Amino acid sequence: MTRVTTSLVPTVRPRRAKSGLRRLGQVLTPVWLPLLLIAVWWFATANSTSPFFPPLGDILVDTWNQWVVFGAWTNAVVSVRNLLIGYVFGTLIGIIGGSLLWRLRYLRVAMNPIIYFLYVLPAPALLPAMIAIFGIGDMRQIALIALGSIWPTLLNTLDGMRGVDTVKFDTAKALRLGGWRTYFRLVLPGAGPQIAAGLRASLTVGIVLMVVSEMVAANSGIGFFILQAQAEFAIKKMWTGILVLALIGTVLNYLFVFIERRALRWYYRSRALGSS
Amino acid sequence: MRRNPHAWLNWALPLITVVAVLAFWQAITVGGIVSPAQFPTMSDTMGALAGEVASGRVWPAIGATLIGWLIGMVITIVLGLIIGTALAFNGFAQRSAAPVIEIFKAIPAIAILPLVILVAGSTLPMKVFLVCFAAFWPFLIQVIYGVRSMDPIVLDTARALGIRGARRFLAISIPSSSPYLVTGMRIASAQALILCIVAEIVGGAAGIGRNILLAQNSGVVAYPTMYAYIIVAGILGVALTGAFFLLEKRVMHWHESQRNIRASNVVGAA
Amino acid sequence: MSIATAVPTATETVLAVDGLRKIYDEGTDHANMAIDTVSFEVDKGEFVCIVGPSGAGKTTLLRCISGLASPSAGTVAFEGRPLSGVPEQLGLVFQDYSRSLYPWFTNGDNVALPLSARGMPRAERAARVTETLEAVGLGHVAKKYPWELSGGMQQRVAIARALSYRPELLLMDEPFASVDAQTRFDLEDLILKVRRELGITVVLVTHDIDEAIYLGDRIVVLSKNPSVVREIVEVQFGSERSQVETRSSPEFLELRNHLLSLVMPKDV
Numbered sequence: 051m052t053r054v055t056t057s058l059v060p061t062v063r064p065r066r067a068k069s070g071l072r073r074l075g076q077v078l079t080p081v082w083l084p085l086l087l088i089a090v091w092w093f094a095t096a097n098s099t100s101p102f103f104p105p106l107g108d109i110l111v112d113t114w115n116q117w118v119v120f121g122a123w124t125n126a127v128v129s130v131r132n133l134l135i136g137y138v139f140g141t142l143i144g145i146i147g148g149s150l151l152w153r154l155r156y157l158r159v160a161m162n163p164i165i166y167f168l169y170v171l172p173a174p175a176l177l178p179a180m181i182a183i184f185g186i187g188d189m190r191q192i193a194l195i196a197l198g199s200i201w202p203t204l205l206n207t208l209d210g211m212r213g214v215d216t217v218k219f220d221t222a223k224a225l226r227l228g229g230w231r232t233y234f235r236l237v238l239p240g241a242g243p244q245i246a247a248g249l250r251a252s253l254t255v256g257i258v259l260m261v262v263s264e265m266v267a268a269n270s271g272i273g274f275f276i277l278q279a280q281a282e283f284a285i286k287k288m289w290t291g292i293l294v295l296a297l298i299g300t301v302l303n304y305l306f307v308f309i310e311r312r313a314l315r316w317y318y319r320s321r322a323l324g325s326s
Numbered sequence: 327m328r329r330n331p332h333a334w335l336n337w338a339l340p341l342i343t344v345v346a347v348l349a350f351w352q353a354i355t356v357g358g359i360v361s362p363a364q365f366p367t368m369s370d371t372m373g374a375l376a377g378e379v380a381s382g383r384v385w386p387a388i389g390a391t392l393i394g395w396l397i398g399m400v401i402t403i404v405l406g407l408i409i410g411t412a413l414a415f416n417g418f419a420q421r422s423a424a425p426v427i428e429i430f431k432a433i434p435a436i437a438i439l440p441l442v443i444l445v446a447g448s449t450l451p452m453k454v455f456l457v458c459f460a461a462f463w464p465f466l467i468q469v470i471y472g473v474r475s476m477d478p479i480v481l482d483t484a485r486a487l488g489i490r491g492a493r494r495f496l497a498i499s500i501p502s503s504s505p506y507l508v509t510g511m512r513i514a515s516a517q518a519l520i521l522c523i524v525a526e527i528v529g530g531a532a533g534i535g536r537n538i539l540l541a542q543n544s545g546v547v548a549y550p551t552m553y554a555y556i557i558v559a560g561i562l563g564v565a566l567t568g569a570f571f572l573l574e575k576r577v578m579h580w581h582e583s584q585r586n587i588r589a590s591n592v593v594g595a596a
Numbered sequence: 597m598s599i600a601t602a603v604p605t606a607t608e609t610v611l612a613v614d615g616l617r618k619i620y621d622e623g624t625d626h627a628n629m630a631i632d633t634v635s636f637e638v639d640k641g642e643f644v645c646i647v648g649p650s651g652a653g654k655t656t657l658l659r660c661i662s663g664l665a666s667p668s669a670g671t672v673a674f675e676g677r678p679l680s681g682v683p684e685q686l687g688l689v690f691q692d693y694s695r696s697l698y699p700w701f702t703n704g705d706n707v708a709l710p711l712s713a714r715g716m717p718r719a720e721r722a723a724r725v726t727e728t729l730e731a732v733g734l735g736h737v738a739k740k741y742p743w744e745l746s747g748g749m750q751q752r753v754a755i756a757r758a759l760s761y762r763p764e765l766l767l768m769d770e771p772f773a774s775v776d777a778q779t780r781f782d783l784e785d786l787i788l789k790v791r792r793e794l795g796i797t798v799v800l801v802t803h804d805i806d807e808a809i810y811l812g813d814r815i816v817v818l819s820k821n822p823s824v825v826r827e828i829v830e831v832q833f834g835s836e837r838s839q840v841e842t843r844s845s846p847e848f849l850e851l852r853n854h855l856l857s858l859v860m861p862k863d864v
Binding site: 300 | 335336339340342343344347364365418421422423424425426428429431432433434435436437438439440441443444445516519520522523524527528534535538539541542546549552553555556559560563564566567568
């Protein structure tokens with residue numbers, strides 16, 4: 051079974067101080083390539099005549115103008131707010147649903163094909179249906195995001211709970227923990243790393259759905275901003291939207307990893323020490 | 327002989343549930359609890375689905391979606407295997423590339439969709455580019471993990487036997503890391519399908535997604551067709567992802583047995 | 597203050613196993629009788645060891661007498677009452693401490709787990725945790741995590757966890773099999789000391805005959821499966837034992853030979 055997180059960001063291990071040069075190398079290694087790529091982008095487009103790839107410098111200036119000065123940041127706020135509401139709602143249902151399916155074997159057997167079908171159904175395909183039901187407006191965004199966020203979390207929750215060691219369950223019986231205590235103090239933490247992987251996948255799906263929903267029959271949000279700019283052939287403005295969206299996506303992901311690494315400190319530290 | 331008296335439930339329960347869900351769908355739509363303006367009846371939807379199949383309209387749509395998926399997957403897998411293996415064998419390159427990979431993975435491919443449409447129009451190349459942009463990074467990460475997880479003894483043996491380069495890559499690296507590779511392909515496949523649908527709904531490329539949107543735009547009378555195509559999208563997901571899930575199981579099974587054989591070879595030399 | 601080291605005059609039966617039988621997959625054509633008929637009693641304050649050849653169903657027996665598994669036939673009575681689930685006054689220590697301790701809790705929290713399940717208030721819990729950890733020689737590890745400790749120390753934490761709520765009976769399933777020999781001796785002495793100080797009754801399953809003789813007051817010898825009790829051997833060493841002296845005494849050797857002949861596979 052592939053192990054949980056799919057992030058290449060290394061676990062920080064406490065290390066003894068090394069020689070100055072080595073430490074410099076350690077700091078520079080993850081940084082030089084991104085910087086190089088940005089530099090290449092900058093210089094390659096500096097004197098660009100292509101309408102689709104304006105100079106990076108101009109884009110950056112325009113980002114400031116559009117998003118800070120002209121107040122386009124309200125789009126970002128709307129988008130992220132919808133995303134968070136939908137995500138929290140969807141993943142909560144996913145965790146509760148996964149827990150129920152873990153607990154009730156016959157329910158799991160019965161619902162298996164339906165849940166599997168909904169998991170592999172590409173969530174964006176539901177957008178037109180959401181338009182039909184909710185029309186235009188935030189509710190539609192939130193509903194679509196929630197609907198899409200459920201499945202990765204649900205399946206990973208179920209999987210994670212089923213993978214908890216039976217010896218730990220024997221221990222719980224031996225200590226007479228009882229049903230609820232066993233759930234909150236054994237099953238949930240035990241499945242924690244796998245649930246986190248599901249939450250991460252749900253976040254990715256949520257972000258995609260957020261943007262998709264804003265690009266079809268919408269009137270606010272980052273996706274709407276980008277598409278609008280494209281329709282107006284305001285290429286630089288469009289690029290600023292792309293940059294901001296890329297930035298938000300990256301920030302959300304790093305934020306997630308940061309929170310995950312802290313919440314599952316026990317897991318990452320125990321793996322760093324070599325025990326499984 | 328009583329082996330498992332409840333084995334029949336494993337297929338009966340799901341079947342009954344599916345039938346029950348369909349019946350429930352029919353009941354609440356026909357009974358008027360849900361407005362037909364928002365949600366068509368089950369019978370109408372199934373009828374529309376049958377109609378699309380019978381009239382042959384469904385096949386070009388599936389074909390258009392699949393061809394984008396296929397080309398995108400091939401490019402992703404080939405590039406991913408080559409670059410991923412190269413990175414995995416060189417620690418410095420991998421540490422340098424890691425942040426870039428993570429950043430690109432975090433950018434939703436749909437963000438650049440408007441740009442790509444400007445450059446390439448609502449065409450197949452546009453779809454393929456977006457598919458690759460989305461599927462490449464998660465697959466690459468899995469390839470790197472897979473190659474890095476290789477048994478060092480296998481690598482040492484290869485080195486001792488003088489197997490290098492492309493030979494080592496094909497004959498050793500790929501089979502050894504196959505569980506990760508197949509998992510990566512499954513993830514890539516799911517991403518690819520999603521981006522195909524997105525390119526069709528938002529970008530107007532030909533395919534199932536476009537049919538769904540067209541049906542919705544045509545108004546309430548076409549809603550059954552819309553849901554029919556949504557179901558088709560789901561079936562496609564089942565077929566593609568399901569195929570990779572099955573492949574994953576077989577590869578893991580083979581891999582586990584191989585690892586057990588290797589382990590017992592090490593131990594049982596007496 | 598240690599309790600009387602002589603055999604207690606008023607004996608109270610803590611555990612009574614009568615005609616225990618366990619068959620896996622009963623009624624199918626691959627039914628497996630792990631335990632045929634096992635009967636024995638454990639009195640208060642005793643240290644009983646269960647030994648047998650590998651495959652003798654020792655772990656199955658332990659699961660049945662702990663309430664984790666239910667027997668196919670026969671009865672198990674704990675403090676006079678038949679078992680229904682794991683009794684409250686029972687402590688269990690498993691062989692594999694790394695799989696039994698919860699890695700997301702600190703050692704202190706692991707030990708406190710059964711206490712909070714029994715509704716002990718927080719301040720009292722903290723005090724009991726400290727007390728129990730000190731009793732197993734680990735006073736300073738409460739804030740650390742199990743995986744930060746060595747194998748022997750982890751098993752001590754597991755023992756502390758089992759003892760924290762002062763059970764009447766402690767069941768141990770090959771508890772020292774997963775640690776190295778030196779640590780094993782330390783842990784054996786620890787369990788003797790703890791038993792002396794707390795006055796608990798112990799039933800310990802082991803495949804190590806030397807360990808069984810060193811620790812036990814009585815040894816229940818199981819046969820290969822389907823298991824029956826081959827013999828119950830009395831150990832006459834009393835409660836003052838030392839690794840060096842006791843193990844080299846002629847009585848030890850005699851017992852050892854006797855038990856080996858019972859346990860070792862024959863050409864039957």
